[in-house]
Amino acid sequence: MVRKVVRGFYAVAHAVKLCRPNVICAYPITPQTEIVENLAAMYANGELENCEYITAESEFGAASILVGASATGARTFTATCSQGLILMSEVLWNAAGMRLPIVMVIANRSLSAPLSIWNDHQDSMAMRDACIMQVYVENNQEAHDMIPQAYKIAENRDVMLPFMVCMDGYKLTHAYEPVDLLDQETVDKFLPPYDPPIKLTTKDPLTFGCYAPPHCYMEFRVVMQRAMERAKKVMEDVFEEWAGLTGRNWGGLIATDHMEDAEVAVVAMGSVVGLVRDVVEEMRKEGKKVGLVKIRSFRPFPVEDLRKALKDVERIVVFERAVSFGHEGPVAMELKSALFGHSDAKVYSFAVGLGGRDIPKQLVRKCIEKSEEIEPGFYFEGVKDFEEVIV
C-alpha cells in the first residue's frame, strides 16, 4: 500500500484494475469520463490482463454490452452519470432482473433541463427503485475502497445484483487528495475470481430475463426483494472484513458520530458528510447535543440501523441533494417511512447544493440551527431571491 496524491478518477480506476475486470465498456460523459480514460490507458499499456475494453456508441449500448458480457460470467465495469445514467436505465432494470452483478461508478451529476453538468444526487436517486445497490461515498479513499467491496457484495450468491458506487462529480472526481492505494496482493486476497452460478456459452444457450406472464412475474419480484434484504447482512460482513484487512473502517450501512446522547441528528450522504461532521464537532464543543448519521447504503435502505440510531432524538435534519418533485427530498421520504411508528422525532428536510451550488459551512450550520425555529417539512436552502416571469 502506498499513499499518493491522486485525482478521484485515478483512485477509482486503480481500484478497478486491481479487481481484474474482464470487460469494461463505457461512453464518455462529464464528470465521469476520466475514470474510463484512465482504464483505457491501463488497457492500452497492457496492464489489464484477460480484459476487453469496448467503446460503445452510447450509454444504452455500453450497458447492453455489459449485460451480455456479465451473462457470460465476465466481471464487468462501467461508469456514467446524469443523462447517461438515465439513457442506461432501460437496460439497468433488465440487468437487475437478470441478476447480473455489474459494478458501476456514478460520478453524481444533476439532470437537465436546465442543462447542468454539476453535482447533485438527482441522477442516482432516479434509479432508486431499480433493484440496484447504491452506496454513497464521502471521499476518494472511500470510493477507492468501495470498488473491491462492491464486487464482493454484488457477486455474492445470496445477492447477485448490480452495484452503484455513487461519488460526487467534481467535488470528488476532479479533486487531488492523498489516497492509500491498494496493492494487487491485498485485493487478490480479499476478492476471489467471479464464479457465476450460471453463465451463457455458445455451447449451452440460455434465455436471460425470460418472458414472465402474470402467473409467475410476481414471484420473480419477491425473489429480488429478498436478495436486497439479504444484501444488508452481506454488506455488513464485507465492510467488517474490509476494516480488518485494511484497518479502514467506514462503518456499516450507516456510520454515526456522537449519536449516543444526541437530541438533534443530522443525516447526510456523499461528499458533504465531512463538512457536516466538522460542523457537528464544532457544535458539540459548544455543548449542543448534535449527532451525525451518514447514510452509506441508500439501497438497500438501512431501516433497522436508522430506527436504532434515531430512536431517542427530538429533531432530525436531513441534507438532500435531490428532489422528488411533487413531494419532498428522497432521503427524508425514506427516513420517515423507516421511522413511522418507531419515533416521534420531527424531520426537517433541506435541499442544498442542487446543480453544483456550493455548500459552505455556514449554510450547513444555518440549516441545523434553523430547525429549532421552524415547522418540520421540506425546504430549499441557499436559494437566491427571484421572480417567476415569462421570457
Added chain:
Amino acid sequence: MKITLGAVSKPYTSLKMKTGDWGTHWPKVDEELCTGCGTCEMFCPDMCIEVVKVGEENGKEIKKAKVNYDYCKGCGICAEVCPTKAIKMELKDIYKVI
C-alpha cells in the same frame, strides 16, 4: 413453481407450448400443385411449415411442403406467398356452422 435466478430459462422450453389450436383456419397443401420450392418455409413466422422429401423419381428427390399442425397458428402467410397456389387456408371443422 420454480423461480430461476435472473429469470433464466433453458432452450426449447417453448416446445411445451403447443399453439396449433390457436387458429380458426389451417393450411392444406395440394401436393399435385406443390413444387417444393420452399417459399412457404422461408416466410413462415413460426417455423412450422417445412419442405421435406416424400419420394424419388428418376433418381431425383421429390419434395413437398409439410405443415406442423402442433404449432401452426393459421396466419395464412404460406398460402399468400405460394407461387403455385398449392396452399389453401381451410376453416377448421369445429368452426363450420352446421
Added chain:
Amino acid sequence: MVDILIEVRFHGRGGQGVVTAADILAVAGFKEGYWTLSFPMFGAEKRGTPVVSYLRLSDRQIVERDEIYNPDYVVVLDPTVIGPVRVEAGIKENGMIIANYPKTAEELRKEHFSNLNSSVKVLTINATRMAMEILGRPITNTAMVGAFAGATKLIKLSTLKETVFEWFERKGEELANKNVEIVEKAYKEMEGKV
C-alpha cells in the same frame, strides 16, 4: 477541527493551467508533509474564459470541500482577469495576492486594489514574459507555482522542482526541464521581493 488550514485560490483563464497549478501544489505540498486537497471550479472551460481553482493545505485530513471564500493566498495567473473578476474577494487580513502582472506591486494596488485592506500583501511577477522566453507559450502556471512557493516558503524549491519535473516528464524531458527552469527563476525572483 484543524490547527493549520491554508486556503489558496487561483484565478486565470482557460488554457493557462489554472487547475494544474493547484494540482501541482497539492502533490508538492503532500511531499512536504501536508494533507492536501485541490479541485477546480469546473465550468465551460473554453480557452480564454475566466477559470478558478482551489487548494487547501493542512496538518490533518481535509474534510472541507466547499469553495474557498476567505483565502489566505490568491494566485493570479493572468493580468487581464483582475478587474473583470474580483480576485481579491474575501481575502483574509494579512493575506497575500501573488499576481502575474507586467507592472510593480504598487502600481497594481493603485490600479485595482485601492480599497484593499493594507494588511494584505500584494506581489507581482511578469510570468507571461518568463513563460514566453522559456516555453515560447504564454502558459503561466509553472511560473506562478514557483512564485507562490518563493513568496510563501510553504514548499521547498527542491520539492517543487522534483514535482514539476515528474508532472511534465510524460510530455517529454525537454518540456519538463523548461518548466523546472521557470519554477526556479520565478521562485528566486519572488524570494527577493518578499
